[in-house]
Amino acid sequence: MELLEVKNLTKKFKGKKGDVLAVDNISFSASKGEIFGLLGPNGAGKTTTIRLIATTLAPTGGTAVVGGFDIHKHPAEVRRQIGVLTTDIGVYDRFSGRENLRYYGHLYGLEGQDLENRIDELIKLLDMSDFTAKRAGKYSTGMKQKLAIARSVIHDPKVIIFDEPTSGLDVIASQTVIAFMHRMKELGKLVVLSTHQMPDAERLCDRIAIIHQGKLIALDKISVLKEQTNTQNLEDTFLKLIKQKHLRSEPQEEQEQKKGMTGDSKIKLIRQIRIASLIVLLIGIAAFFIPSLQQYSIVTNALILVGALGAVVTKTYFKKYK
Numbered sequence: 001m002e003l004l005e006v007k008n009l010t011k012k013f014k015g016k017k018g019d020v021l022a023v024d025n026i027s028f029s030a031s032k033g034e035i036f037g038l039l040g041p042n043g044a045g046k047t048t049t050i051r052l053i054a055t056t057l058a059p060t061g062g063t064a065v066v067g068g069f070d071i072h073k074h075p076a077e078v079r080r081q082i083g084v085l086t087t088d089i090g091v092y093d094r095f096s097g098r099e100n101l102r103y104y105g106h107l108y109g110l111e112g113q114d115l116e117n118r119i120d121e122l123i124k125l126l127d128m129s130d131f132t133a134k135r136a137g138k139y140s141t142g143m144k145q146k147l148a149i150a151r152s153v154i155h156d157p158k159v160i161i162f163d164e165p166t167s168g169l170d171v172i173a174s175q176t177v178i179a180f181m182h183r184m185k186e187l188g189k190l191v192v193l194s195t196h197q198m199p200d201a202e203r204l205c206d207r208i209a210i211i212h213q214g215k216l217i218a219l220d221k222i223s224v225l226k227e228q229t230n231t232q233n234l235e236d237t238f239l240k241l242i243k244q245k246h247l248r249s250e251p252q253e254e255q256e257q258k259k260g261m262t263g264d265s266k267i268k269l270i271r272q273i274r275i276a277s278l279i280v281l282l283i284g285i286a287a288f289f290i291p292s293l294q295q296y297s298i299v300t301n302a303l304i305l306v307g308a309l310g311a312v313v314t315k316t317y318f319k320k321y322k
């Protein structure tokens, strides 16, 4: 069983101008020791997805299972399994950094030396020792963000979900947060990272899910998505996948779904046919030059013809679908 399983998760918001399907039937799973990226343009539904998993919002449909606990049946256990950092999670300005962490530690039932040790560990990991004695109200954006991160993982959760953890941070503070995520991965945690920072996602994520208009439009390793879109960096991959989604008209998409074939699987199939055609072509050419096979010239010519035809036709289709 995976540490996080999201199954047909759906959230509809009722608005004055009509309903908004913020999360539309999303499914994915992620396992321990993985950094899983959640990417998508503004308003795609990333934060809503995170809130549904974190049980701070109730879904309209579907479910999520965290560490074996279902968000509907065991919300309290789910909250113990995960540490969530979203943009609206604040800290108490009147308390010092250490007092903030103590306060949140107590909420999770942590006490005494164990709690102090955990706080010390996080202060070290997030490079916060210079300012944790000061009141949080005097912190810079970067200091506050580090404290918010420490606060969200005080109870040592198995799943850590970060929504834009490096937004508004300078290069040095970003590096500390990135190193922290690496460390969490090393410790066997599952880190879910929602971000707009493509270089961060590219460096950190093992797999990514791209969400667009509430729908999951891509889910794979970055290298696979790059290959599928014939792009060199994640920003181009992202833009191409979003553009493909826009270009594909709705009726065509419905037809493809009926046939069980999406644009991605079509490209894969065409690539396989192309490789097969090239192999047939090479076999034909090789056989053509073997003297003992010259009595079978009809067969070798046919192989060359079929192989060449396949290679040309698939190349044309390949260009069209990219």
Ligand SMILES: Nc1ncnc2c1ncn2[C@@H]1O[C@H](COP(=O)(O)OP(=O)(O)OP(=O)(O)O)[C@@H](O)[C@H]1O
Residues within 6 Å of the ligand: 013, 014, 015, 020, 021, 022, 040, 041, 042, 043, 044, 045, 046, 047, 048, 049
């Ligand atoms: N509480 C709410 N009530 C009504 N609509 C909402 C609510 N929260 C989010 N939405 C809408 O749901 C959609 C998805 O929003 P969400 O915040 O999940 O996007 P996001 O991918 O996190 O975007 P961003 O990258 O800008 O943070 C948007 O259209 C947003 O306006």
Ligand SMILES: [Mg+2]
Residues within 6 Å of the ligand: 046, 047, 048, 163
């Ligand atoms: Mg968001």
